[in-house]
Amino acid sequence: MTTPAPEQVLLSVEGALGRITLNRPKAINSLTLDMVRSITTALRQWSSEDQVQAVLIEGAGDRGLCAGGDIRALYDAAKAQDDVLPKAFWGEEYRLNTMLAHYPKPVVGLMDGVCMGGGVGISAHGSHRVVTERTKIGMPEVGIGFVPDVGGTFLLSRAPGELGTHLALTGAPVGGADAVALDLADHYLPSDRIDDLIKALTAGDADAALARFAEAPPESPVAAQREWIDAAYAADDVAEILARLRARPEEGAAKAADAIETKSPTSLKLTLRALRSRPESLEVALDQEFRIALRCLTAGDFVEGVRATLVDKDRDPKWSPNRLDDVSEDQLQRFFASLGADELGLSG
Numbered sequence: 001m002t003t004p005a006p007e008q009v010l011l012s013v014e015g016a017l018g019r020i021t022l023n024r025p026k027a028i029n030s031l032t033l034d035m036v037r038s039i040t041t042a043l044r045q046w047s048s049e050d051q052v053q054a055v056l057i058e059g060a061g062d063r064g065l066c067a068g069g070d071i072r073a074l075y076d077a078a079k080a081q082d083d084v085l086p087k088a089f090w091g092e093e094y095r096l097n098t099m100l101a102h103y104p105k106p107v108v109g110l111m112d113g114v115c116m117g118g119g120v121g122i123s124a125h126g127s128h129r130v131v132t133e134r135t136k137i138g139m140p141e142v143g144i145g146f147v148p149d150v151g152g153t154f155l156l157s158r159a160p161g162e163l164g165t166h167l168a169l170t171g172a173p174v175g176g177a178d179a180v181a182l183d184l185a186d187h188y189l190p191s192d193r194i195d196d197l198i199k200a201l202t203a204g205d206a207d208a209a210l211a212r213f214a215e216a217p218p219e220s221p222v223a224a225q226r227e228w229i230d231a232a233y234a235a236d237d238v239a240e241i242l243a244r245l246r247a248r249p250e251e252g253a254a255k256a257a258d259a260i261e262t263k264s265p266t267s268l269k270l271t272l273r274a275l276r277s278r279p280e281s282l283e284v285a286l287d288q289e290f291r292i293a294l295r296c297l298t299a300g301d302f303v304e305g306v307r308a309t310l311v312d313k314d315r316d317p318k319w320s321p322n323r324l325d326d327v328s329e330d331q332l333q334r335f336f337a338s339l340g341a342d343e344l345g346l347s348g
Contacts, residue, residue, distance in 0.1 A: 016204025025061025053204030064114025121150025145301025
């Protein structure tokens with residue numbers, strides 16, 4: 001007898017709390033299209049149910065909330081030159097991001113453990129964003145020939161100083177205290193109080209529950225380095241940023257430059273341009289990210305980046321072009337051009 005596959009999203013109502021648990025722990029709860037649809041359906045239903053006064057989004061297992069989208073499925077679609085799944089996945093995922101940003105009830109995103117890419121999208125746009133000492137949050141997309149999406153360019157372009165630019169171009173994860181400093185999170189909670197918080201949330205008052213259990217975060221290691229980060233990343237050109245980093249005496253600046261130089265030159269330039277456009281709203285950012293994302297399937301380094309990172313795992317991507325100087329302005333502009341009838345259209 002075949003054992004049925006476990007549900008990828010567990011949904012329950014406990015007291016006044018609607019509880020959404022991502023349930024792919026072996027994949028660190030990476031999002032599939034079915035998961036996006038399940039979450040969207042639950043949120044729509046609960047928005048008009050009087051019993052549900054707050055919503056919790058959490059991840060099953062002990063590794064994290066969510067490691068991002070199901071990149072392997074998108075890679076397979078790109079290899080097959082099939083854009084049906086990518087259009088559906090990114091379109092519905094980005095609409096979910098917008099729904100969370102405007103949800104009429106408190107949404108508590110529990111960013112315990114790994115929270116990358118799509119995991120940021122389902123947590124960092126909610127009203128109550130919670131991190132712990134185990135949090136590892138980041139937007140590592142430039143390392144797979146992609147760009148920060150799910151509203152990442154909106155969030156990172158608004159981080160204090162140039163902290164968001166640093167995070168976007170290095171792709172490095174940061175801790176819970178850093179997430180609060182970057183305005184990617186609001187509340188810092190010791191992980192051993194998670195169960196206490198969830199129990200308190202069943203009463204429906206998210207503010208009261210967090211006031212009871214959250215603590216002041218420790219000092220942010222990233223924010224403590226703002227002097228050199230702001231000075232180096234203020235440039236509007238990736239090559240100039242690298243030159244400034246190399247000229248700094250701090251060890252962290254050299255490590256940042258080393259990290260950036262391993263990333264896709266096309267993705268680096270796309271990411272910096274998207275950040276510098278400073279989208280005026282989340283919806284404008286998502287519309288722009290949708291254009292770039294679809295073009296990355298055919299015109300960028302996405303397929304090669306995923307191959308090297310997740311498929312063959314040789315960690316030796318062959319970027320094309322492989323030098324910043326060889327990525328032209330005309331090439332970049334094509335990623336931002338209108339999709340015509342395929343536009344996402346969130347910003348009207």
